[in-house]
Amino acid sequence: MYFISLLEPWEPSPVLVALFVATALLYARGARRIPVTFARQAAFWTGLVLFYAALHTRLDYYAEHQFFIHRLQHLVLHHLAPLVLMSSYPGNVLRAGLGLNARRVLRRQQRTRAARIAAAVLLNPSVISLAFVVSVVFWLIPSVQFVAMLDWRLYTLMNWTVAASGLLYWWMLLDHRRSPPSRTRPGVRVLSPVITMTPQILVGAIIAFSSQDLYPIFTLCGRAFTSIPPVLDQSLGGLIMWVPAAVLEAIGAMMALRHMMRLSASAPRRNVVAVTASTGSATV
Secondary structure (H helix, E strand, O other): OHHHHHOOOOOOOHHHHHHHHHHHHHHHHHHHHOOOOHHHHHHHHHHHHHHHHHHOOOHHHHHHHOHHHHHHHHHHHHHHHHHHHHOOOOHHHHHHHOOHHHHHHHHHHHHOHHHHHHHHHHOOHHHHHHHHHHHHHHHHOHHHHHHHHHOHHHHHHHHHHHHHHHHHHHHHHOOOOOOOOOOOOHHHHHHHHHHHHHHHHHHHHHHHHOOOOOOOHHHHHOOOOOOOOHHHHHHHHHHHHHHHHHHHHHHHHHHHHHHHHHHHHHHHHHHHHHHHHHHHHHHO
16 A cells, blocks of 8 residues: 555646656557557656656655655656657657647648757757756756755756756667768767766765755755755765766667667668669669
8 A cells, every 4th residue: 555655646737647648648549550669669658657756656755855865856857767768769659649630730830940940959969968967967056956945836847857858868869860860970979978977977976975964955844764864865865866877878878889880880881882873873
């Protein structure tokens, strides 16, 4: 019974539930229309469940009342859940789940000038990488964290920005296409985690080794586990941001490296085909 109670939302959100249900139905519909491997489907559903668990279960209560649980929540939202979900490459499946008219409307909207400008800015690799780091570091500024934990609107914005930046970053990093059409070159995708993990490791180390209670808001609100001293709680949170996050980014880098090696191996064959085709046409 205790386990079931953990699945109950701490702060129910009809909007969040509607978003998850719509995404799940869209994917299920798309998976019936186009072939999708079991591994890809398993990755998508696992990622979606991880997002739901981090945002809409009793875990959210503990995240509001214990710093290291708060860091675990953001580790899931920022790294683990989007990494697993984006490794399923859900874009074509979700598009297939749309009706024909909806896909036509979406294509028309993508051709508009406003959509192209928005995509050029929001999907720029530098912007995505910067947002990925800032969305974590900014909310860890003690004064910002203090206000965000007291105002439910800022708290919601914090979690949503962390999740959104994570989805965009891992979408960019796990892109298996060449550039173009991909906006990011394969080599840059491999190096990107090295760049983005460095400031996160530094901030995590500063928090972990600080002897001062940087986040007294958790004491003011009442800690969920009173047996854990504030400084130890803070050190655990810093280590979570430091070690597991770096491991997940290293895994992402290895996945990007695998894609780069695959693209490099296929390049000679593509060149041979192109040369043969041009030679044959010249002979004719």
